[in-house]
Amino acid sequence: MSITLKDIADELGVSVNTVSRALRNMPDIGQETTNLVKETAARLGYRKNLAASYLKTTKSMMLGIVVPDICNPVFSYMYKGIEKVCAETNYTLMLGNSNGNPDEESAVLSNMLDHGVDGIFLVPCMKNTQSHAQLENANVPYVIMQRKFPGLSANFVQSNDYEGGYLAAQHLYQLGHRSFLYISAPMYISSARDRYDGFMAYLKEKDLAESAVQILECDSTRTGGYKIARKWLEQQTDLNSLSATAIFCFSDYVAYGVYSAIAKFHLRVPEDISVIGYDNNEYSDMTFPALTTIDILPNKIGRQSAKMMFDMIDKKADNGTHIEAVISPKLILRDSTGQI
Amino acid sequence: MSITLKDIADELGVSVNTVSRALRNMPDIGQETTNLVKETAARLGYRKNLAASYLKTTKSMMLGIVVPDICNPVFSYMYKGIEKVCAETNYTLMLGNSNGNPDEESAVLSNMLDHGVDGIFLVPCMKNTQSHAQLENANVPYVIMQRKFPGLSANFVQSNDYEGGYLAAQHLYQLGHRSFLYISAPMYISSARDRYDGFMAYLKEKDLAESAVQILECDSTRTGGYKIARKWLEQQTDLNSLSATAIFCFSDYVAYGVYSAIAKFHLRVPEDISVIGYDNNEYSDMTFPALTTIDILPNKIGRQSAKMMFDMIDKKADNGTHIEAVISPKLILRDSTGQI
DNA sequence: AGCTGTATCATTACTGGTAACATTATACAA
DNA sequence: TTGTATAATGTTACCAGTAATGATACAGCT
Secondary structure: OOOOHHHHHHHHOOOHHHHHHHHOOOOOOOHHHHHHHHHHHHHHOOOOOHHHHHHHHOOOOEEEEEEOOOOOHHHHHHHHHHHHHHOOOOOEEEEEEOOOOHHHHHHHHHHHHHOOOOEEEEOOOOOOOHHHHHHHHHOOOEEEEOOOOOOOOOOEEEEOHHHHHHHHHHHHHHOOOOOEEEEEOOOOOHHHHHHHHHHHHHHHHOOOOHHHEEEEEOOOOHHHHHHHHHHHHHOOOOOOOOOOOEEEEOOHHHHHHHHHHHHHOOOOOOOOOEEEOOOOOOOOOOEOOOOEEEEOOHHHHHHHHHHHHHHHHOOOOOOOOOOEEEEOOEEEOOOOOOOO | OOOOHHHHHHHHOOOHHHHHHHHOOOOOOOHHHHHHHHHHHHHHOOOOOHHHHHHHHOOOOEEEEEEOOOOOHHHHHHHHHHHHHHOOOOOEEEEEEOOOOHHHHHHHHHHHHHOOOOEEEEOOOOOOOHHHHHHHHHOOOEEEEOOOOOOOOOOEEEEOHHHHHHHHHHHHHHOOOOOEEEEEOOOOOHHHHHHHHHHHHHHHHOOOOHHHEEEEEOOOOHHHHHHHHHHHHHOOOOOOOOOOOEEEEOOHHHHHHHHHHHHHOOOOOOOOOEEEOOOOOOOOOOEOOOOEEEEOOHHHHHHHHHHHHHHHHOOOOOOOOOOEEEEOOEEEOOOOOOOO
């Protein structure tokens, strides 16, 4: 079917091994032979069978990436960050979605490991820790991205969610807000907790009581945000005097849903209530009003993770000393937050 | 390192081959032995080395997907459609972005083929036909998605762009519009051409002259849309009497840019000019005004493509008879188009 | 008893590439 | 002249599976 080393060897009357070494620029093959081999390989259209060389070298030249949902721009930008760094190498990427489901996450990981990937990037769905056991047992370098397992020591890259929460609180406080609603993702997700902690930390600096912040949890989706905000609004005794003047949303998705709920009650953003999102989705400047939000720089997270991965692969680092990289988020000022 | 067939064989005192056949439920292995082998494999945590079995079977259990940009929701939803169908099998997916660049497209394809993928899904960047030669030479089943090479015969799935253009024209015409601007992607992209043809076809039915439609080309990005729309607006002799009352945009991205340009000139959508997009991005109902657009059902395109792929892989179809699937788009009515 | 068939398992030979080791030839020094 | 270093290449074994073929034991039949 396709051209193999043997075909080239036969063509030139040399051994397969010589061809193999010539193509890999090994020093003990004569320059003339090397050139001849390469020319012949090119002429015959030889392509290396990577699976075969994997058997011997145990280097598959593949990396796996598992994310909750590639349709979420946060993760697709992370993917491209990783890909960008990989493009300079010859690594190819496998992608899998966990859909936030631990079983799917495990299944996808198993598949990738069976294929012999040289490393794994994982944004964990955080609903169990089985995937870590898998990764550890597989004895493969891996980088955990964005969400952290408590107590787990591993190479890890994330946006500084604490700082993001802090920034959000600071921004709202400076606009004069003193009562807040935090619509969070479930608190078992580390970033939800971290953002909360950062948010509270700033307020504490300003001597605000904890009771200044109400917390509600929902799925980080538009529907989730819509439902929880609607419920909250329904429970308000007086729509002209809300129990919070600003809503801090776990994601821009949630904020979109919150927008819809607010519109349903004929309230205005930011006149009646301010809304701040998180993630800076590509379209959040197109919403009405344009959404103030926090950019986590997912592309940078991806690039940083990939660099870490290659450091591990190249053995520049792997001896049990785990590195954690934290990337500072950016406040993006738009029109959905205003003076009280 | 990891458990192999040999480990199981040694443990049980049988041959490697027996283990291999037992695990694959071959009939010539005794039931007792089969059970024993399976138990032992489970106990030892055996995982098949897929690369090794690929060498002999030439089935890698991997499929490759190449798209222009996974950050574009159209393509990420296609990806998930494909993945959805693959989840029922044991296929794992490789993903690569071409970034609209033929060289990157070729490089990514080569990488995937070197890894021995059993099939390729390609949304071509349309700037050359080299990738097709690659695919043909590789002798691997492939499905071309969404964009069609003229004269090429291959399995192909796309949204019916002609119909989409037709729907857009119909909608605008029925609102009373008689002069149009089509902001297109470059016409070498088949879908740009098809949408144009459909658009014109409807207008022709209504006896409108070709001159009723102005055409401008730009990259299918927000910036592209913004620049071209701004230029067009600058060239208008009278902003109170525009030379077109409705803009048909190649994508929602372009429409967002167009929105910005229109806002810059202090015109209103849809009072001063109607805008219709294409793709129905996830957020297009959140824009202001909410964007009327055409949904191409990318998830369905993905699922359909995957089914085609498995038909080819299972040899239900491959003997030169190429199938083309066309999926009807849907008009999504929102607020950016209005009566003239 | 001897033959045949079947069920069950083992042997052997591959897949395509790589690593360790062996071989050959040439050059140069002792 | 002989030994040895060095450059250049060939041999062989191996990676983890799978396919083709071979071997053995036992049952059933004539």
